[in-house]
Amino acid sequence: MVGSSSQNSGRRRGPKVATRTLISYLTLFVLLLLSxxxxxxxxxxxxRDSLSIYGDxxxxxxxxxxxxxxxxxxDLFVPILRTMYLCIISIAGIILFATLSGYAFARLAFLGRRLLFFLVITMMTIPGMMLLTPNFILADFLHMKNSLEGLAFFYIGSGQLFAIFLLSAFFQSxxxxxxxxxxxxxxxEFRCVRSIAIPLAVPILITIGIMNFxxxxxxxxxxxxxxxxxxxQTISMALANYAPSAGNAIGQMSRPDLGIITSGYAVASIPLLLLYTFGMKYFIEGLTSGAVKS
Incomplete structure (x- = not known):
């Protein structure tokens, strides 16, 4: 009797579970299409050109x-190269300093280690918008305005906190x-970092690189x-100011050429698409690499 009642309850739950699953998949499919x-x-x-876009x-x-x-x-090839240069030097600096700091927090015993790591965690809670004004004053004081290297200096500093947190957790595992x-x-210790820590941390280093890129x-x-x-100008600045005039055989239009503008957006998306295409496997592996303690 007990077995038959459990089978009957299982049959009753079966259609409900299947219906919920179907609704969930349909909802996700609709959201995917909308995205x-x-x-x-x-x-x-x-x-297309502007005339056809405005007409239909x-x-x-x-x-x-x-x-x-x-x-x-x-128009945008040079800003893209300029931004790629900025990303490369910034990510290289973030990975270099965060690897050494994360290893020190995870594997070295020194005075004030817990306090310093607590400060790192605390500073992660500060919104980035609140740091714009003090960073701007600091950039002006250090004469780093109007310089790609000055931009990279602050990107390296702002990218340290989360990278140190991830690498420290990974090295501890x-x-x-x-x-x-x-x-x-x-x-x-430097040999341990170079020969043991860095080879083990390649997936999570790639994850940090992708996120900062x-x-x-x-x-x-x-x-x-x-x-x-x-x-x-970086590519984001170039796109924000990108407004080529529409023209034809008669002359120029007063409105910007939406076709060229949207093609600029598509061209600027190519590095991101390539990054997702070839780096997503390592991105997911890096996110899950420290989930289970060895």
């Missing part, structure tokens, strides 16, 4: 205007025996405050 609408519209508009906003891009991408790539064996063989590449507020020269 692709802006991307589809951007790609569609990037192959929802029209299809036929015939496609491939010249829009030529104009956009010509690794077995102490490996480091003790290396010390017994005569390895210094997205943040730096898309940042508009801080570069706008620091950079005043048009020749030093």
């Amino acid at each position: 692709f609408v802006p991307i589809f519209m951007m790609i569609s508009m990037s192959f 906003f929802w029209g299809m891009p036929w015939p496609p205007k491939w010249g829009n991408y030529t104009f956009a790539l010509t 690794q077995p102490e025996e490996m480091f003790e064996a290396a010390r017994i063989e005569g390895a210094s 997205l943040s730096i590449y898309n940042d508009l507020v801080w570069p706008t405050l620091i950079i005043s020269s048009p020749g030093l």
Whole structure:
């Protein structure tokens, strides 16, 4: 009797669970489609000219205007390279200093270690917008305004907190025996970092690099405050000011060319798409690498 009653209750719950699962998948599918609408519209508009967009906003891009991408790539190629340079030097500095700091917090015993790590955690709770004014005053005092290296200096500083937190947690999850064996063989702490800690932390270092790349590449507020020269604009600044005039055989239009502008957005998204395509595997691996203590 007990077995039959449990089977009957299981049959009653079965259709309900299946219905809930179906509703969940349908909801997720609808949300996925809605999230692709802006991307589809951007790609569609990037192959059209302003006249066709203003005349029929929802029209299809036929015939496609491939010249829009030529104009956009010509105008935005240098800002993209400039931003890539800024991202590379910033991420290199973040990884270098955060690796040493995270290892020190995780593996070295020194006076005030717990207090300093508590301060790191505490500073992570401060909103970044509250630091704009003091950082701007500091940049002016250090004569780092209107400089890509000055931008990188503050990106390196702001990226330290979360990177130190992740790396410290990762290094603490690794077995102490490996480091003790290396010390017994005569390895210094720097050798332990270079030969043991860094090779083990490659996935999480890639994760830190990807997260900071997205943040730096898309940042508009801080570069706008620091950079005043048009020749030093990052890609976000260039896109914010990108408004080529629409023209035809008769003359120029008073409105900006939406086709070239949206093609500029598409061109600027290429580095991010490549980063997601080739780095997502390592990004997920880095996020889960310290989840289970060895």
